[in-house]
Amino acid sequence: MKNRTHKMKKSFCARLFALLILLSPLAVCLAQEQAIIKTTHVAGSVYMLEGRGGNIGVSVGEDGILIVDNQFDNMAPQIEAALADLGKGELKFVLNTHWHGDHTGGNAHFGQKATVLAHENVRERLKNKSGTPKSALPVITFKESSSVHFNGEEIRLLHLGAGHTDGDVIIWFTDSNVIHMGDQFFNGRFPYIDLASGGRVLGYQRNVTKILNALPEGAKIIPGHGPLGDKQDLQSFSTMLMETINPVRQAISQGKTLDQIKAAGVDEKYKAWAVGFINTPRWLQIVYNSLTSER
Numbered sequence: 001m002k003n004r005t006h007k008m009k010k011s012f013c014a015r016l017f018a019l020l021i022l023l024s025p026l027a028v029c030l031a032q033e034q035a036i037i038k039t040t041h042v043a044g045s046v047y048m049l050e051g052r053g054g055n056i057g058v059s060v061g062e063d064g065i066l067i068v069d070n071q072f073d074n075m076a077p078q079i080e081a082a083l084a085d086l087g088k089g090e091l092k093f094v095l096n097t098h099w100h101g102d103h104t105g106g107n108a109h110f111g112q113k114a115t116v117l118a119h120e121n122v123r124e125r126l127k128n129k130s131g132t133p134k135s136a137l138p139v140i141t142f143k144e145s146s147s148v149h150f151n152g153e154e155i156r157l158l159h160l161g162a163g164h165t166d167g168d169v170i171i172w173f174t175d176s177n178v179i180h181m182g183d184q185f186f187n188g189r190f191p192y193i194d195l196a197s198g199g200r201v202l203g204y205q206r207n208v209t210k211i212l213n214a215l216p217e218g219a220k221i222i223p224g225h226g227p228l229g230d231k232q233d234l235q236s237f238s239t240m241l242m243e244t245i246n247p248v249r250q251a252i253s254q255g256k257t258l259d260q261i262k263a264a265g266v267d268e269k270y271k272a273w274a275v276g277f278i279n280t281p282r283w284l285q286i287v288y289n290s291l292t293s294e295r
């Protein structure tokens with residue numbers, strides 16, 4: 001396992017820091033600039049890059065480099081540096097797990113040199129977002145599944161139905177035995193489910209169950225957010241979904257309001273799952289909104 005880091009070189013903040021060392025707003029600025037890329041070997045030819053935004057999967061080998069997702073646009077130089085460290089090969093393919101900016105922000109940059117593949121709804125949603133440059137749009141799209149034969153293995157892209165959004169795919173590196181689940185998996189934390197982009201709580205839960213049931217023995221799982229995981233972590237996530245969604249469903253059938261559901265909260269053991277911007281009330285609101293609109 002190897003870990004490498006890349007700090008931004010002469011960042012704007014660093015220069016600002018030299019000038020205004022005593023001003024307190026700098027603390028915030030510096031915290032934002034501490035975005036570093038951590039590279040971890042997952043298995044076979046697959047690596048995981050963690051920085052600011054969704055986790056990146058990388059295939060490195062004789063055919064060159066393929067990446068799954070690419071964080072925010074301003075992370076591109078650091079991602080480039082981390083990829084250069086992994087191998088001399090050229091970047092040939094960029095796969096998107098879904099359309100959110102913390103996963104596709106780098107498309108505009110990396111799409112100038114590599115072919116971008118994604119579910120057809122990813123292209124539609126990016127195209128409809130004002131200001132999206134042409135290079136950020138997927139060149140190859142599909143409805144259900146596709147495969148890239150690269151670095152000696154089949155890399156499968158599978159759309160399981162609406163879940164986190166209506167255009168998510170999971171990416172399965174079949175020989176390396178690694179699955180990148182995108183935002184269909186938040187390891188150890190409540191997930192964000194984007195109802196406005198066609199996401200659905202029950203669809204999300206169903207997709208997680210499908211993957212859990214089909215997961216090959218010993219597979220490593222790259223989550224959209226959170227640390228590298230395995231079957232046990234996905235099982236805990238699935239149990240959490242069941243044990244936090246079911247009480248909301250029950251409360252709705254008893255005529256409880258959203259405020260009452262929020263006041264009841266979640267079981268004590270799930271309080272630590274409130275990480276980042278999806279705190280417990282937000283998670284319960286997503287579940288409530290989805291269950292009261294899904295059929």
Ligand SMILES: [Zn+2]
Binds near residue numbers: 053054100102224225
């Ligand atoms: Zn994300």
Ligand SMILES: [Zn+2]
Binds near residue numbers: 098164183
């Ligand atoms: Zn997302």
